[in-house]
Amino acid sequence: MQASTSILSATAIDKIFPGARALDGVDFSLHRGEVHALLGENGAGKSTLVKCLTGAYRRDGGRILLDGADVDPQSTLEAQNLGIGTVYQEVNLLPNLTVAENLFLGRQPKRFGFIDSRDMNRRAKALLAEYDLDIDVTAELAAYSVAVQQVIAIARAVDLSGKVLILDEPTASLDAHEVAMLFRIVRRLKARGLGIIFITHFLEQVYDISDRITVLRNGKLVGTRATADLPRRDLIAMMLGRELVQEVAAEHGAKGEGGEVRFRFRNFGRKGHIQAFDLDVRRGEVVGIAGLLGSGRTETAEILFGAERADSGTAEADGRTLDLSSPRSAIREKFGFCPEDRKVDGIIGDLSVRENIALALQARRGWARPISRSEQDRLADDYIKALDIRTSDREKPIRLLSGGNQQKAILARWLATNPDFLILDEPTRGIDVGAHAEIIRLIEELCGKGMSLIVISSELEELVAYSSRVIVLRDRAHVAELVGNQVTTDGIVEAIAASAGKADA
Amino acid sequence: MSATLKAYAVRLFPQVAALAVILLMVSIAFPGFFRLEMQNGRLYGSLIDILNRGAPVALLAIGMTVVIATKGIDLSVGAVMAICGAVAAAAITSGHSLAMTLLITLGTGILCGLWNGILVAVLDIQPIIATLVLMVAGRGIAQLITEGAILTFNDAGLIFIGSGSLFGLPMPVVIWFAFGVIVALLVRRTALGMLIEALGVNRRAAMLSGVSTGVLLIAAYVLSGLCAALAGIIAAADIRGADANNAGLWLELDAILAVVVGGTSLLGGRFSIAASLIGALIIQSVNTGILLSGFPPEFNLIIKAAIIVLILVIQSPRAQSAFVFLSRARASEKKTAGEAK
Numbered sequence: 001m002q003a004s005t006s007i008l009s010a011t012a013i014d015k016i017f018p019g020a021r022a023l024d025g026v027d028f029s030l031h032r033g034e035v036h037a038l039l040g041e042n043g044a045g046k047s048t049l050v051k052c053l054t055g056a057y058r059r060d061g062g063r064i065l066l067d068g069a070d071v072d073p074q075s076t077l078e079a080q081n082l083g084i085g086t087v088y089q090e091v092n093l094l095p096n097l098t099v100a101e102n103l104f105l106g107r108q109p110k111r112f113g114f115i116d117s118r119d120m121n122r123r124a125k126a127l128l129a130e131y132d133l134d135i136d137v138t139a140e141l142a143a144y145s146v147a148v149q150q151v152i153a154i155a156r157a158v159d160l161s162g163k164v165l166i167l168d169e170p171t172a173s174l175d176a177h178e179v180a181m182l183f184r185i186v187r188r189l190k191a192r193g194l195g196i197i198f199i200t201h202f203l204e205q206v207y208d209i210s211d212r213i214t215v216l217r218n219g220k221l222v223g224t225r226a227t228a229d230l231p232r233r234d235l236i237a238m239m240l241g242r243e244l245v246q247e248v249a250a251e252h253g254a255k256g257e258g259g260e261v262r263f264r265f266r267n268f269g270r271k272g273h274i275q276a277f278d279l280d281v282r283r284g285e286v287v288g289i290a291g292l293l294g295s296g297r298t299e300t301a302e303i304l305f306g307a308e309r310a311d312s313g314t315a316e317a318d319g320r321t322l323d324l325s326s327p328r329s330a331i332r333e334k335f336g337f338c339p340e341d342r343k344v345d346g347i348i349g350d351l352s353v354r355e356n357i358a359l360a361l362q363a364r365r366g367w368a369r370p371i372s373r374s375e376q377d378r379l380a381d382d383y384i385k386a387l388d389i390r391t392s393d394r395e396k397p398i399r400l401l402s403g404g405n406q407q408k409a410i411l412a413r414w415l416a417t418n419p420d421f422l423i424l425d426e427p428t429r430g431i432d433v434g435a436h437a438e439i440i441r442l443i444e445e446l447c448g449k450g451m452s453l454i455v456i457s458s459e460l461e462e463l464v465a466y467s468s469r470v471i472v473l474r475d476r477a478h479v480a481e482l483v484g485n486q487v488t489t490d491g492i493v494e495a496i497a498a499s500a501g502k503a504d505a
Numbered sequence: 506m507s508a509t510l511k512a513y514a515v516r517l518f519p520q521v522a523a524l525a526v527i528l529l530m531v532s533i534a535f536p537g538f539f540r541l542e543m544q545n546g547r548l549y550g551s552l553i554d555i556l557n558r559g560a561p562v563a564l565l566a567i568g569m570t571v572v573i574a575t576k577g578i579d580l581s582v583g584a585v586m587a588i589c590g591a592v593a594a595a596a597i598t599s600g601h602s603l604a605m606t607l608l609i610t611l612g613t614g615i616l617c618g619l620w621n622g623i624l625v626a627v628l629d630i631q632p633i634i635a636t637l638v639l640m641v642a643g644r645g646i647a648q649l650i651t652e653g654a655i656l657t658f659n660d661a662g663l664i665f666i667g668s669g670s671l672f673g674l675p676m677p678v679v680i681w682f683a684f685g686v687i688v689a690l691l692v693r694r695t696a697l698g699m700l701i702e703a704l705g706v707n708r709r710a711a712m713l714s715g716v717s718t719g720v721l722l723i724a725a726y727v728l729s730g731l732c733a734a735l736a737g738i739i740a741a742a743d744i745r746g747a748d749a750n751n752a753g754l755w756l757e758l759d760a761i762l763a764v765v766v767g768g769t770s771l772l773g774g775r776f777s778i779a780a781s782l783i784g785a786l787i788i789q790s791v792n793t794g795i796l797l798s799g800f801p802p803e804f805n806l807i808i809k810a811a812i813i814v815l816i817l818v819i820q821s822p823r824a825q826s827a828f829v830f831l832s833r834a835r836a837s838e839k840k841t842a843g844e845a846k
Contacts (some may be wrong), residue, residue, distance in 0.1 A: 084832045227538075307713060321664035331715040345713055348706045350774040359703055370696040373509070396511065 005031045007067060007195040008053070008084070008164050009351070014061030015048050022048040025062070026221045027216055030164060030195040033075055037184060037198045037210035037227070039239060045219040046199055050166055053197075054086050055079040058191075066163065085157030089169035093153055100124035102141050120299030127155055131185050147178035151185060158189060159350035163317050165189060166197045171205060172429075175292045176458075183209050203232060204461070215239055262452055263421055265304070268313035273301040275477035276312050281452045286443060288467030289456040290492045295454045296476035300423045303452065305337040306330040317420070333365050333421075340425040340456070342403065346410045349399035353391050354380035356398045357412045364417060383412035388438060404435025411442065422446065423454045429463060440466060460489040472496055506564070511824035513779075520767055520783040523816050527787060528552075538797065547670040551797060559789030561586065561736040561753065563782055565760035566767070567681075568618075568729030570781040574765050575725045576705045577625060577632035577771025579806030582642025582733040582760055585617045586753030589737030591650035594658050594747035603662035611734045617643070618730020622723030636726075640757065647749035649810050657746035667742025677739045681782075684735065688728070689778040698776075701725065705773030761789055766816055787816065 008030040015023040023045050040046050051057040053064065055073030064071050066082055073079035076086070093102045100121045101108070109119040112436040124137040131151055143150060150170055167186070170178045186209060198210055206213065206227070213230060214296055215222040215238040222238045230238075261280045269276030274296045281287055290323045291297050302308045304315075306324040308332050323329045327337070339345035348356055348472060358376045365371065371379070379393040387408040391401055398409055407427060414422060424443070443466050447453055457463050463470055470487050472480040472495040480495040531551075532538040541550040565582045568833045592613045596606040617639060624635035650656075669676045673775045692698035703711040704718050714740075736756070741747045767784030769776040791812050795805045818824055 196730075305713075325715050328715045328717060337713060339710075339713060344707075345710050348703045348710055350706045352702060355699055355703070359699075359711070359716070360714040362699065363711075365696070367696045370694070370699075406825055 006065075007032045008063060009065045010049075010053065011065075012052070012060050012062040013049065013052055013064070015045075015057060016060045022219050024219045027222070027224075029224075030197060032195055033190050033193045034211040035190055035196045035198055036135045036208050037200070037213045038207045038216070039199075039206065039213060039235070040216035040222075043051070044216040044239075044431045046216055047168070048219070049216065050086070050168060050197070050199065053164075054081070054084055054166065067429055073462065074110055074189070079263075080157075080161050083161045083163030084166065085161030085164070086166040086168065087150065087157050087158065087170055089172045092148060093141055093156070096140060098138050099128075099135065099141055099152055100137040101125060102152060103137075103159070103179065104451055116354075119166065128152070129158060129340065131155055131188075138172045147174050147181060150174070150178075150182060154182075154185060155187075158194065162194070164195045164197070166199075169200045169201065170198075171200060171202060177292065179205065202234065202459070204459075206235075207232070217419070223226070224438060238362065262318060264312050264316045266316075268303065268310050268315060270299075270303055270308055270311045273308055273476065274303055277478040279284070279478075281313075282468075285451045286447045286453045286455055286467045288463035288470040288487075289454060289461060289473060290458075290463055290470055291473030295473040296478075297473055298353065298425055299476060300473065300478075301337060301339075301423045301454065302375075304423055305335055307337070331360060331417065334417070334419050335385055336360070336417060336419035336422045338407070338410050338422075338424045338427055342406055342410065342430065347398045347406050350397055353389065353398050353401070353409055354394040356409050357416055359415045361416045379416055380412075383409075385414065387412055387415075387442065402435075404439075407439065408435065411439070411450060419451065421452045421454075423456075425456045426458065428459060460492050463492065507772060515753075516768070516777055517780055517783065519820055520780050520787065522708045523819070524783055524787050524790065526744055527790045527794060527812070531785055531790065534798035537552050538667075540549075543673070546673060546777060547675070548673050551793065554788060555789045556678045557570060557675040557792050558793060559785050560739055561756055562683045562763055563681040563785040564684060564736040564739070564764040565566050565586070565729075565756055566674060566730030566781040566785045567685055567778055568725075568770055569757075569760040569764050570686075570767070570778050571692070571701060572729045572775050573761070574701050574705045574773055574776035575722055576708070577722070577725065578636065578761065578771070579729045580633065580727060580757050581617065581621060581639035582638040582729060582736075583615060583734035583753035583755060583757040584640045584647070585730055586737035586740055587647035587649070587747075588617065588643050588747050589614050589734040590747040591656065591749055593645040593663065593738050594656040595650050596638045597658050597660045597663050598656065603660065606660075606663065607738070610738055611731060614730040614737070614832045616730070617733070618727035619723065620843060621730065622726035624658070625726060625743045626719045626722035633723050640823070642727075644749060645835045647752070651747050651749045655748045664745055665742075667739055667745070675708070677743075680735060680739065684732070685778060685782050692778070697721075702774050702776065705776075712779075759788055760785075761842035762813065762824025766813065766820075788813075796840065801829065 006029050010026070011023045011029065013023050014021070014025060014466060026045065026049060028049065038046050038049070044480060047055065052059040055075045055078055058074070066084070067203060067415065071082055073082060073084070074503060076365065094105070103124045104120050108115045109123065110116060110369070111119065121137050131154070133148065134149055135144065135148065141152065144152075152169065154165065170182060174182065184200075185491065189256050192381045198206070199205060210227045211222060213227050214224040215235070217239065225300045263281040265277070265279040267276045267278065276341060277300070279287070289297050289300060299308070303310050304324070309325055315324050317333065322333045324333065324335070330337075348359065354376055356370055361379070362371050371382045383389065384391065384394060389401070389405050389408045389412065391405060398406055401409065411427070427439050427443070440462060441456060443453060455463065455467065464487055470482045470492055471478050472482065472492060474496065482491050521681070528538070535551070538551050541548055541552065545547055569579060569582065571707050589610050593606055596609050603608065621636050621639060624630045624638070625632050626840045664695040666676050666680070692701065700711070700716050701721055703714070703716055704721055708718055733753070763784035764781045765771065765784070767777060767780035767782070767783060770806060791809050795808050800808065
């Protein structure tokens with residue numbers, strides 16, 4: 001409509017893969033000086049569209065106008081030179097080169113035919129100063145945190161391209177502080193007139209930073225709206241194509257509070273991992289754990305499950321002392337643990353969905369008492385059905401499943417052992433909205449059956465929805481416990497912030 | 506059940522086909538190849554010879570398969586063969602009974618495996634380095650036992666293991682076949698196979714799921730040591746003496762090759778003992794076949810290498826996907842041709 005403000009516009013983009021139409025006549029336009037969120041479930045076509053824009057894929061139809069001129073990038077390098085830069089979730093820089101070398105790779109300032117390191121370092125320093133980043137540019141990139149590397153990647157992309165910046169899930173491995181830092185930079189670039197495409201799973205961040213939202217579903221455009229005019233409910237409905245029944249459980253008082261304390265941890269901890277803490281968990285209760293990345297959330301989970309051995313304190317269930325010295329003994333005590341890093345700690349990639357589901361139960365029974373094949377088949381089929389794990393069949397290697405379905409299979413692995421105490425570390429990270437809702441529903445169902453759950457999540461709204469109590473962590477210590485109507489997102493943020501303030505004082 | 510059988514057939518097809526092709530090629534060069542004769546209640550013939558000569562590598566391949574399935578490798582098996590051969594010869598010549606000798610020798614193999622397993626599982630040393638220690642030291646240990654000479658013996662019982670026969674077959678064949686069946690049943694009829702595969706694919710995830718990864722790892726190396734001990738006894742009994750310098754020399758490489766030709770990935774996980782045994786037979790068929798075909802012996806190693814490269818290329822994931830692509834293209838051609846009619 002306003003051709004003058006539009007920096008990039010794509011019309012009727014088609015992309016056909018053998019056997020599938022990945023993009024079907026998608027329109028997309030990006031204004032100068034706006035942050036435009038590109039959303040959709042996994043497989044909706046977000047990354048295909050981005051790859052068509054950056055030349056990683058050749059489109060099969062449609063036009064792309066950049067600054068009013070037709071462009072047809074054949075490679076990401078060409079797109080970069082045209083002015084379209086991309087920063088991916090996994091930083092694609094070279095960790096063994098210095099920061100300055102990364103910034104000027106392939107275009108190092110030369111003097112008498114040799115690289116002029118001094119000039120390069122000076123320019124690198126100046127470039128990063130624009131991003132309020134004052135670091136040693138002669139140090140190796142790997143010496144810095146992912147967040148800093150992310151900023152360096154953005155600096156390089158903007159310096160190289162300077163018209164359009166595509167951020168593909170840049171915040172997935174950042175904690176709240178780092179996200180805030182990244183967003184300050186994004187706002188500054190926006191003020192400079194760049195068009196920014198922002199892809200993420202975190203809806204809170206979408207509302208925080210974006211001006212407009214485009215939603216794709218199954219390769220088709222669902223719509224483009226101004227963020228301010230699009231309530232979250234409607235956005236989710238656009239993404240899912242159906243009204244998601246949003247049951248924000250308001251009656252916290254009712255949940256689990258009446259039940260008797262079943263698990264009692266006293267002075268439980270391990271030096272260097274997590275400061276000793278006391279924790280009571282009732283039957284049928286969900287205890288949420290909140291805190292920034294590195295605050296000791298995962299360490300808490302690992303020590304409860306015996307993955308790291310506690311060096312102080314006691315654990316009891318119904319008055320009986322528990323042996324939590326290893327995952328094996330914890331499992332014998334009917335504990336279960338869905339780890340945060342599904343790919344590294346959870347799935348056995350090459351084994352089938354069936355074997356992945358049967359694994360923990362089989363390990364508990366011991367090698368000499370195999371679960372018969374027919375029993376395994378029944379077990380797998382039951383859970384594939386009950387949890388709606390989408391797989392063509394149970395013999396498919398689990399690595400071929402999508403993140404959400406892998407997560408459900410890991411959950412099934414533990415449910416098959418019929419646990420009394422289940423620890424879920426970031427159960428909804430990196431999975432699409434549909435699976436997200438199902439996992440939350442499942443958590444509520446499990447505690448309804450009397451299971452005790454510990455759920456660690458960085459999505460506060462989610463924690464608030466299902467937890468009856470929330471433990472707040474900071475600097476590897478349990479610093480606050482929120483109960484009853486204290487359990488709100490504001491309450492949690494305040495608790496994290498308050499304890500941080502105490503540290504500064 | 507038939508579905509399981511079918512999966513089995515699909516899994517073993519490339520190895521069986523490769524073996525069949527090699528045997529056919531050899532039979533063209535050497536017409537009497539498939540002839541079998543019964544003499545004194547024992548079968549003779551080139552095929553039997555392959556089964557017999559292949560015994561040490563076949564035995565080593567059984568243990569190696571399980572070790573590789575755990576994402577490990579055991580380079581020490583050749584040296585362990587030498588140690589166990591020396592121990593057997595020393596025990597029998599110093600007057601121990603045959604049963605006692607076998608017990609001591611197999612115990613030695615288990616001890617060697619235990620050493621490797623503890624280095625890998627408890628001290629967390631990379632398998633290739635951990636087993637390299639015993640590979641280098643083992644031959645020295647064997648030389649110490651034999652005092653630098655070839656230690657010969659004349660015990661009829663021990664010699665029987667190398668050259669006797671049972672059910673019309675040479676003893677070594679009976680031993681590797683029986684042991685292969687026992688181990689295959691042990692891992693597949695219990696949950697061991699699945700737990701080992703889980704450990705091999707993702708050790709930390711398996712540990713977090715309650716699998717006793719340490720015990721399983723040690724057990725895999727112990728099995729490999731036991732296999733090497735059996736192979737060492739056969740090798741020593743065959744020449745009626747323990748040769749610390751040459752017994753089992755380079756056989757660890759043949760054993761690894763047998764496992765790889767058998768289609769088990771060095772990255773760990775899915776494994777098949779039957780396929781590794783066929784792999785061992787493929788290697789022995791190539792060795793025997795080259796000799797029988799009358800090529801000048803100096804070509805042997807090069808021809809062997811060429812044949813193995815060919816087998817590995819056919820098995821490679823790239824070639825597999827090319828086959829799938831070609832067969833699909835052909836299928837769709839047929840389909841369009843059919844529709845045109």
